[in-house]
Amino acid sequence: MREINNELEECNEKLNSQELGLIGKFVSNLFKTKNPDEMIEGAQKAGLQKTLGAFDLIILGVGAIIGSGIFTVVGIAATGSAESAGAGPALVVSMILASIACVFSAMCYSEFASMIPAAGSAYLYTYATMGEFLAWAVGWVLMLEYLVGYIAVVSAWSGYLIQFLKGFTFLPSFITNPPVWLVNDYTSAITILSKQGIDPQSVIPHIAGIPISLNLPGILITMLMAAILIKGIKESTTMAGIMVVIKLAVIALFVLTGAFYVKPENWTPFAPNGFEGVFMGAFIIFFAYIGFDAIATAAEETKNPQKNLPIGIIGSLATCTIVYVLVGLVLTGMVPISQIDAHAPIAHAMRLVGQDWVAGLISLGALTGLTSVLLVLLLAGTRILYAMSRDNFLPKILKTVHPKFKTPHVITILAAAICIAGSLFLNISTAAELCNFGTFTSFIIVCIAVIILRKTDPKRPRPFKVPFSPFFPILGVVCCGGLMIYSMQFLTTSRFLFPLWLLIGAIIYFTYSYKQQRKAEKDGK
Numbered sequence: 001m002r003e004i005n006n007e008l009e010e011c012n013e014k015l016n017s018q019e020l021g022l023i024g025k026f027v028s029n030l031f032k033t034k035n036p037d038e039m040i041e042g043a044q045k046a047g048l049q050k051t052l053g054a055f056d057l058i059i060l061g062v063g064a065i066i067g068s069g070i071f072t073v074v075g076i077a078a079t080g081s082a083e084s085a086g087a088g089p090a091l092v093v094s095m096i097l098a099s100i101a102c103v104f105s106a107m108c109y110s111e112f113a114s115m116i117p118a119a120g121s122a123y124l125y126t127y128a129t130m131g132e133f134l135a136w137a138v139g140w141v142l143m144l145e146y147l148v149g150y151i152a153v154v155s156a157w158s159g160y161l162i163q164f165l166k167g168f169t170f171l172p173s174f175i176t177n178p179p180v181w182l183v184n185d186y187t188s189a190i191t192i193l194s195k196q197g198i199d200p201q202s203v204i205p206h207i208a209g210i211p212i213s214l215n216l217p218g219i220l221i222t223m224l225m226a227a228i229l230i231k232g233i234k235e236s237t238t239m240a241g242i243m244v245v246i247k248l249a250v251i252a253l254f255v256l257t258g259a260f261y262v263k264p265e266n267w268t269p270f271a272p273n274g275f276e277g278v279f280m281g282a283f284i285i286f287f288a289y290i291g292f293d294a295i296a297t298a299a300e301e302t303k304n305p306q307k308n309l310p311i312g313i314i315g316s317l318a319t320c321t322i323v324y325v326l327v328g329l330v331l332t333g334m335v336p337i338s339q340i341d342a343h344a345p346i347a348h349a350m351r352l353v354g355q356d357w358v359a360g361l362i363s364l365g366a367l368t369g370l371t372s373v374l375l376v377l378l379l380a381g382t383r384i385l386y387a388m389s390r391d392n393f394l395p396k397i398l399k400t401v402h403p404k405f406k407t408p409h410v411i412t413i414l415a416a417a418i419c420i421a422g423s424l425f426l427n428i429s430t431a432a433e434l435c436n437f438g439t440f441t442s443f444i445i446v447c448i449a450v451i452i453l454r455k456t457d458p459k460r461p462r463p464f465k466v467p468f469s470p471f472f473p474i475l476g477v478v479c480c481g482g483l484m485i486y487s488m489q490f491l492t493t494s495r496f497l498f499p500l501w502l503l504i505g506a507i508i509y510f511t512y513s514y515k516q517q518r519k520a521e522k523d524g525k
Contacts, residue, residue: 029518031131034124034391036116036460054308054315060376061295061316062244070251070288070327071366072156073432075345077285078328078337080277084490087281089332090271092325094281099321101282101483102289104476105443106317107466108450110310113295114463122442122449123387129449129456136513138445139388140505144498145438146381147415149290150374151422152431154218157370158183161217163347164363178216181205186213188427215423221371222423225378226416230402230409243372248323250365253358254346255326261353262333272337283487287432288324289317290439310464382408382415392520393513433487433494434501440484447476 052060077094080086087094112125123142127135162183166176180189181204193200204211271278295312302308331340334349341348347366350359386408389398402409422431451470453460466472488495 029514030133033129033131034127034135036128036457052302052308053304054311057295057302057308057312058315058319059244060379061312062248062319065289065316065320065373066244066247066251066323066369070324071160071346071362071369072428073284073287074324074328074331075340075348076429077281078332078345079340080273080280084280084284084487085273085277086337087277087285088269088272088337089267090278091281091285091332092328093271093278094285095321095324095328097278097282097479097483098286098289099317099324101286101443101476101479102317104472104479105447106313108446108473108476110313110464111450111462111466112446112453113309113313114307115460122446123384125449125453126445127391129452130445132517133509134445135391136388136393136509137502137505138442139384139393140502140508141438141441142384143381144501145290145435145442146377146384147418148422148426148431148438149287149435150222150377150381150419151426152287152428152435153370153373153377154222154419154423155185155188155215155426155428155431157221157367157374158215158217160363160366160370164367179203181211181213182216184213185215185423185427186211186425187430189213191427213424218423219420221374222378222416222419225371225374226412228375229379229382229412230407231405243368243375247365247369247372250362250368251323251327254350254362255330257355257358258330258334258349258353262330264333266333266336279483279486280490283436283483284432285324286436286439286483289320290435307463378412378415378419381419382412385411385415392516393509430493430497433491434497436487437484437494437498438501440480443480444477444484447473447480 074091076086078086078088078091109122116124116128123135123139126138162176162178165171168176180192184192186204189204190200193203201211204213206212273280295309295316302312327346331345331349335352339352347359347362350356350362385394386399388394389396389411398411398414399408400410401407426434450466450473454469
């Protein structure tokens, strides 16, 4: 009997040892890093065409940053929303706070982008420092940032298009005043109709009991953006460059014209909602700064990336900060805060001072500016998905490169389809808030990753180095984390949806991506 017990104990010990071995291997795989040299080698074999210079990158960055924020979100940041207080004339302070939160992260991005010039941005940087699972998590968050951010911008784009078309009285009424359900997501359509005292169920059509409400202009512009990106990235940046020139000219017209209507008394009280308004304004206006990190996703298509990427990232951020502060000063000085329109603040301010012709040009500039943002956000989203598919996290077909145009056309079509589907039910405010949460998370991770790689691989050549490290990266974590945590006490809907998005990503990783990685390792890929 004693011998049998001894044998059972030995079997249990072996089983426990095997279980511990499997658990240890599982945990080891979760935190398995990828050598930066392998990333660079993989990028060189990918076949993407290198056509972008420093000026192209700055154009891409400015094209992504100056758009939704300056034409739409700036009004919400100044006046507030249902879930947050407005900054008032202290909007310029909110802008500076948001730019400070960005600048530390921008320098961390620049160090990584010059050191690892491969498509993937923060996703790759995390893979090189924190391991496989966190890399997947960051990649999943970046998809939230770019693709959900795209949905927010495309909603604003559709609104400006309708406002612009209303100026053409000779057009048919179904174009200038289309049905609400044909130019809005379902949630926005219900809100608009309810405010007008109309029963949504009596207006919105139903098929088999399912309400039909879609943003048709947004769907059409998304299809056009996808076609342009498939055609080629150089053509995309050329188009973005033209749009950047137009919108900068329109913004300059607003600043120069509006300066003559500034009344200092409109700047008092300077901060009507105190620190709460300033900090929530900084959180909301942060959406207007999203874009400079998108430059890093085009690393594989950049000539001399070690030099040009840092110039593009920091140059675009500096340019946009100056523009934002000038617009904020003029806007809050032209009209009282109570009269600032939350959806089209710049054009509305010009109409209030009797400059209708300038307002018309600004509406056109807004359309142009938002279009360039759509182009760059869709570009960035597709490059993140491309990098993840190349690392076996997603199906192999997604990394297919077009034989003629040398662009990842399959994944571009998929990204466009995701954006179209999301635009059916996400409204602009919720999408912008979710986008901000995703961006803050990726910025924090990149700042931490710089500190880690300085310790684990100190001898690696760094064409650009974050000054005063680890002090500056830590400041990046504190600034981004502080704004993110502070805002969560006010934003109820997005505060719930963001963890849900992370949970869905974790489920996909453990049920599909983890297995695909182990299979690829077994096959020697």
